[in-house]
Amino acid sequence: xxxxxxGGCGYIGSELTxxxxxxxxxxxxxxxxxxxTYYPKNKNVKFIKGDIRNFDKLKIKNTDVIIHLANVANxxxxxxxxxxxxxxxxxxxxxxxxxxxxxxVKKIIFFSSGSVYGxxxxxxxxxxxxxxxxxxxxxxxxxxxRVFLSFRDKIEIICxxxxxxxxxxxxxxxxxTVNKLTYDGFYNKKILVDGGNQIRPNIHIKDLIxxxxxxxxxxxxxxxxxxxxxxxxxxxIEIAKKIxxxxxxxxIINKNIDIRSYKQDSSRLISAGFRPQFNIEDAIxxxxxxxxxxxxxxxxxxxxxxxxxxxxxxx
Numbered sequence: 001x002x003x004x005x006x007g008g009c010g011y012i013g014s015e016l017t018x019x020x021x022x023x024x025x026x027x028x029x030x031x032x033x034x035x036x037t038y039y040p041k042n043k044n045v046k047f048i049k050g051d052i053r054n055f056d057k058l059k060i061k062n063t064d065v066i067i068h069l070a071n072v073a074n075x076x077x078x079x080x081x082x083x084x085x086x087x088x089x090x091x092x093x094x095x096x097x098x099x100x101x102x103x104x105v106k107k108i109i110f111f112s113s114g115s116v117y118g119x120x121x122x123x124x125x126x127x128x129x130x131x132x133x134x135x136x137x138x139x140x141x142x143x144x145x146r147v148f149l150s151f152r153d154k155i156e157i158i159c160x161x162x163x164x165x166x167x168x169x170x171x172x173x174x175x176x177t178v179n180k181l182t183y184d185g186f187y188n189k190k191i192l193v194d195g196g197n198q199i200r201p202n203i204h205i206k207d208l209i210x211x212x213x214x215x216x217x218x219x220x221x222x223x224x225x226x227x228x229x230x231x232x233x234x235x236x237i238e239i240a241k242k243i244x245x246x247x248x249x250x251x252i253i254n255k256n257i258d259i260r261s262y263k264q265d266s267s268r269l270i271s272a273g274f275r276p277q278f279n280i281e282d283a284i285x286x287x288x289x290x291x292x293x294x295x296x297x298x299x300x301x302x303x304x305x306x307x308x309x310x311x312x313x314x315x
Contacts, residue, residue: 163201163230196237201230
């Protein structure tokens with residue numbers, strides 16, 4: 001199959017590209033390279049350095065599936081320049097969909113976010129619940145979903161709502177819950193927790209990539225357009241304790257509380273036939289192994305979205 005991955009040099013995209021190449025697929029990557037310039041050197045990879053807002057200028061003939069990852073990710077980075085975020089996260093979605101249809105692409109897999117649910121007290125946060133985004137980032141993801149879904153009569157659309165992702169990647173993000181806390185525990189021997197009783201769903205990066213492959217390789221259309229992708233609903237303090245067991249770090253509780261708290265139910269995905277294979281403890285162990293081979297000086301602004309966005313002052 002022929003894939004086009006927007007944001008293919010990023011945290012998820014770089015690992016997804018490797019996975020698809022291992023299965024003998026062809027991959028075209030579009031990325032601005034704000035955070036990374038990494039992509040595998042392989043005869044089946046083509047790379048375009050470009051802005052998603054200019055997607056309609058691309059030549060995407062013979063593309064089977066577009067995996068749309070490119071976005072300004074996480075709340076602080078979006079708040080840095082909300083106008084830019086609306087342009088990239090939402091307005092570019094319409095450009096991608098229109099150009100895909102024009103060039104006879106069969107399917108778009110869009111990476112939304114589990115954070116679109118906002119604060120939920122229900123034990124089972126399913127795809128049917130009302131969305132109550134509490135930040136600009138959450139809102140851009142919700143509206144982008146609606147943009148893509150408006151084209152579902154012309155092209156197959158799959159909107160994935162991933163939980164907080166964890167695990168090792170060539171472009172490792174250290175501003176995601178498990179990754180950040182493990183980094184702090186390993187290098188600083190202190191795990192800083194804001195509040196701690198907030199519940200967050202989690203997904204190992206390998207399982208998320210398998211979920212993409214699950215839908216990309218489906219010959220028949222999926223039963224639904226929207227799927228939650230998250231399995232371990234844990235309090236932040238519970239995650240910190242798991243990391244403490246592996247690092248002997250001290251947990252420090254801050255009084256500042258991030259109010260985002262919700263569980264995620266992925267029964268729809270399970271019913272479709274998907275089965276997760278990895279968990280948070282796998283991610284923690286893999287991260288510790290990775291950190292063991294690296295000096296703390298190895299990491300920099302590229303591992304933190306907000307820091308990198310400030311450094312680049314992108315517009």
